[in-house]
Amino acid sequence: MAKINFGGVEENVVTRGEFPLAKAQEVLKNETVAVIGYGVQGPGQSMNMRDNGINVIIGQRNWSKSWDKAVADGWVPGETLFEIEEACAKGTIILNLLSDAAQIEMWSKMKSHLTSGKALCFSHGFGITYKEKTGIIPPADVDVILVAPKGSGTSLRRLFVSGRGLNSSFAIFQDATGKAHERVVALGIAVGSGYLFETDFRREVYSDLTGERGTLMGAIQGIFAAQYQVLRDNGHTPSEAFNETVEELTQSLMPLIAENGMDWMYANCSTTAQRGALDWWKPFRDATLPVFQKLYAEVACGNEAQRSIDSNSKPDYREKLDAELKELHESEMWQTGIAVRKLRPENN
Numbered sequence: 001m002a003k004i005n006f007g008g009v010e011e012n013v014v015t016r017g018e019f020p021l022a023k024a025q026e027v028l029k030n031e032t033v034a035v036i037g038y039g040v041q042g043p044g045q046s047m048n049m050r051d052n053g054i055n056v057i058i059g060q061r062n063w064s065k066s067w068d069k070a071v072a073d074g075w076v077p078g079e080t081l082f083e084i085e086e087a088c089a090k091g092t093i094i095l096n097l098l099s100d101a102a103q104i105e106m107w108s109k110m111k112s113h114l115t116s117g118k119a120l121c122f123s124h125g126f127g128i129t130y131k132e133k134t135g136i137i138p139p140a141d142v143d144v145i146l147v148a149p150k151g152s153g154t155s156l157r158r159l160f161v162s163g164r165g166l167n168s169s170f171a172i173f174q175d176a177t178g179k180a181h182e183r184v185v186a187l188g189i190a191v192g193s194g195y196l197f198e199t200d201f202r203r204e205v206y207s208d209l210t211g212e213r214g215t216l217m218g219a220i221q222g223i224f225a226a227q228y229q230v231l232r233d234n235g236h237t238p239s240e241a242f243n244e245t246v247e248e249l250t251q252s253l254m255p256l257i258a259e260n261g262m263d264w265m266y267a268n269c270s271t272t273a274q275r276g277a278l279d280w281w282k283p284f285r286d287a288t289l290p291v292f293q294k295l296y297a298e299v300a301c302g303n304e305a306q307r308s309i310d311s312n313s314k315p316d317y318r319e320k321l322d323a324e325l326k327e328l329h330e331s332e333m334w335q336t337g338i339a340v341r342k343l344r345p346e347n348n
């Protein structure tokens with residue numbers, strides 16, 4: 001494994017240079033990877049593996065929309081697409097990509113197919129880390145591993161198709177066969193990862209839950225909404241408020257920040273913007289720091305996991321979720337976003 005220095009700290013990273021696809025194919029040549037669940041990660045990981053020449057089958061409830069999607073993506077019922085339990089029986093590596101709540105519901109059935117020497121792989125440390133809440137306690141004679149792409153399943157597939165890769169975390173919870181390391185790294189390469197960063201299940205789930213509730217999705221939407229509201233309350237038009245809050249960020253500045261970092265961005269804007277951004281970033285940090293500290297504490301004590309399990313296991317979960325998503329979709333800010341996106345050259 002390569003040691004890479006990140007800001008002064010050395011970390012273990014697997015590169016495609018040291019573990020090329022041919023090696024992954026060799027490690028997995030006698031394995032059947034059963035991808036269970038065909039939601040967001042399922043399609044990305046399974047199609048990338050199929051294109052990489054790995055023996056993959058899908059397990060999915062057959063009366064669901066996801067089953068139809070799998071058929072549309074070229075998986076063949078009875079050959080490469082099965083009911084969940086049938087796929088679990090056939091797989092030697094069971095890649096559990098059910099929603100985290102469904103993993104709890106399906107666990108006892110899945111467990112019965114985890115015979116000696118198989119591997120159970122997750123894309124999240126959730127089920128294992130919060131085992132008191134999930135009841136997911138694998139048998140001692142199977143490998144328990146994790147490959148967690150650090151991004152959406154949609155991006156995983158898009159970046160693979162464009163010849164790039166999405167970075168993933170990987171971890172080993174249990175090495176029963178002595179092959180857990182080569183299995184997890186081979187899977188990581190096969191699903192289309194660029195680089196594989198070593199972690200453990202607990203660190204993966206704590207950082208992932210913090211990130212998605214924080215700057216990746218929760219905090220960013222909160223900051224967008226607050227700034228948009230202040231601009232609107234002060235008489236700015238919707239388009240002006242949206243452009244100055246979201247559109248310029250995602251279309252102009254984020255790609256530059258992604259390429260060069262925020263330090264470069266600060267050095268490459270007007271001196272006026274520089275002064276203001278340098279003066280204001282610390283008050284924003286100080287205002288949000290207690291919220292992030294509370295968020296991490298809620299993640300670490302298991303409250304966030306419990307909230308997610310409770311709401312996602314309710315029978316009316318889908319209706320309640322749809323209502324909340326509708327509220328966001330129908331907000332003036334995101335309705336303005338639809339109109340603004342139509343003006344982009346590629347949408348004209």
Ligand SMILES: NC(=O)c1ccc[n+]([C@@H]2O[C@H](COP(=O)([O-])OP(=O)(O)OC[C@H]3O[C@@H](n4cnc5c(N)ncnc54)[C@H](O)[C@@H]3O)[C@@H](O)[C@H]2O)c1
Nearest residue numbers: 037038039040041042066097098099102123124151152153
């Ligand atoms: N969404 C992402 O891009 C992403 C990124 C990294 C990691 N992950 C992790 O990957 C795993 C899969 O996440 P996802 O977002 O792809 O899942 P998802 O919410 O899209 O659901 C996956 C599948 O679960 C099935 N399912 C839901 N309820 C079920 C039930 N009661 N019984 C049987 N099947 C049921 C659905 O039909 C669907 O095919 C999770 O552990 C998640 O935390 C997701």
Ligand SMILES: CC(C)(O)[C@@H](O)C(=O)O
Nearest residue numbers: 150151152153208212216
């Ligand atoms: C794509 C995310 C937010 O990174 C993932 O963690 C998820 O749960 O969907």
Ligand SMILES: [Mg+2]
Nearest residue numbers: 124208209212
């Ligand atoms: Mg997540």
Ligand SMILES: [Mg+2]
Nearest residue numbers: 150151208212
């Ligand atoms: Mg994530």
